[in-house]
Amino acid sequence: MPETMHRMQREIQTDQPSLAAEAMVRTHVIHELSVEPGDADFVFEERVRGTDLLSLESTNCSGTLSGSMEPGSTVMIYWMKTGAGSVDDEPVAIGRPVLFRQRPQRFRWTECSKDLLRIDRSIVEQVAAERGDWAPGPLEFRPHHVPEGPTLAAWWLMVRAVAQEVMAGPDEVPVERERELARFAAGGLLSAIPHWPVGQVERPLAATARFARAETFLLEHATEQITVDDVAAAAGLSVRGVQAAFQRHHGITPTMYLRRIRLLLAREQLEAADGRSVAEIARATGFAHLGRFAGSYRREFGELPRQTAASARDDRP
Numbered sequence: 001m002p003e004t005m006h007r008m009q010r011e012i013q014t015d016q017p018s019l020a021a022e023a024m025v026r027t028h029v030i031h032e033l034s035v036e037p038g039d040a041d042f043v044f045e046e047r048v049r050g051t052d053l054l055s056l057e058s059t060n061c062s063g064t065l066s067g068s069m070e071p072g073s074t075v076m077i078y079w080m081k082t083g084a085g086s087v088d089d090e091p092v093a094i095g096r097p098v099l100f101r102q103r104p105q106r107f108r109w110t111e112c113s114k115d116l117l118r119i120d121r122s123i124v125e126q127v128a129a130e131r132g133d134w135a136p137g138p139l140e141f142r143p144h145h146v147p148e149g150p151t152l153a154a155w156w157l158m159v160r161a162v163a164q165e166v167m168a169g170p171d172e173v174p175v176e177r178e179r180e181l182a183r184f185a186a187g188g189l190l191s192a193i194p195h196w197p198v199g200q201v202e203r204p205l206a207a208t209a210r211f212a213r214a215e216t217f218l219l220e221h222a223t224e225q226i227t228v229d230d231v232a233a234a235a236g237l238s239v240r241g242v243q244a245a246f247q248r249h250h251g252i253t254p255t256m257y258l259r260r261i262r263l264l265l266a267r268e269q270l271e272a273a274d275g276r277s278v279a280e281i282a283r284a285t286g287f288a289h290l291g292r293f294a295g296s297y298r299r300e301f302g303e304l305p306r307q308t309a310a311s312a313r314d315d316r317p
C-alpha cells in the first residue's frame with residue numbers, strides 16, 4: 001500500500017472578533033494581530049483544506065484584519081477578490097496574486113474576500129533549482145511583482161487545476177501524488193513571480209533549464225502565431241522533447257496549454273468591457289478563426305464569448 005496523507009479541513013463562521021483572531025492565529029504565524037469590526041455587523045468566515053505540502057484557504061471578513069505575518073516553512077501567495085488590502089503599506093490590486101516574502105510582512109485587509117495558496121518551501125526551492133539549473137537553496141523573489149497578461153493567465157490555469165483537486169479530491173491522498181501536485185503548484189508560482197537564488201543578482205530570465213525556456217518563450221509570445229517547432233527551437237529541444245516536457249509538467253500538450261492561456265486572456269479582456277468587439281479581442285489574443293475561438297471558449301467556460309461580453313457590459317456602472 002502506498003503511503004498516504006490526510007487532507008485536513010477546517011471551517012469557521014463567527015460574528016465574534018475574538019474567535020476570528022483565534023482562528024487566524026491557528027492558521028498563520030501572526031504578530032500584533034488586530035481584528036476590528038466595521039460599520040456593518042461583523043462576519044468572519046475561514047475555510048482551510050489541504051496538507052503540510054499544499055493547502056488552500058478562503059477568508060471573508062466584514063471588518064479589518066491587520067498585523068504582521070510570516071510564511072514559516074511555506075511559500076504563501078494570496079489574491080484579493082473584493083475589498084481593500086496592502087502588504088508593507090503597498091496597495092494590492094483585486095484579482096492579482098501577491099507573494100509573502102520569507103521575513104515578516106505587515107498586512108491590512110478591509111471588508112475583504114481573499115484566497116491563499118500555501119506550498120511547502122523545500123518543494124518550491126527544489127522545483128526552482130530544476131527550472132533554473134542551479135543548486136537547491138533559499139530564493140529571492142522580485143518584490144511587489146504583479147503578473148500580467150499570459151503570465152497571469154498561466155497562474156490562473158494552475159490555480160484552477162490545483163483548487164479542483166484539493167477542494168474536491170479525497171481526504172486521503174498518496175504522498176507521491178500530493179508531492180506531485182505541490183510541485184505543479186510550485187511551477188505555476190515560479191512562472192508568475194521572477195526569482196533567483198539568494199546571494200545572486202536578479203537574472204533577466206531566472207529560468208535557464210530547457211523546459212523553463214520553452215515555457216517562458218511560449219508565454220512571452222502567446223498571442224503570436226507560434227508553433228511547437230518555434231517553442232522547441234527556443235528551448236533547444238526536439239518537438240518530441242517539448243511535447244513530453246509539457247505533458248510531464250502540465251499534464252497537457254503545449255498546443256492545448258497555449259490555447260487555454262489564450263482563452264483565459266480573452267476572457268479577461270471580454271470582462272473588461274473596453275468597447276472592443278469579440279472578433280477584435282479574439283485576434284488580439286492569438287485566435288485567427290472566430291468560429292473555432294467561440295467553440296473552444298464555450299467548452300472551456302460554458303458560455304459563448306458574446307455572452308461574457310454582454311454580462312460585463314451589463315455589470316458596468
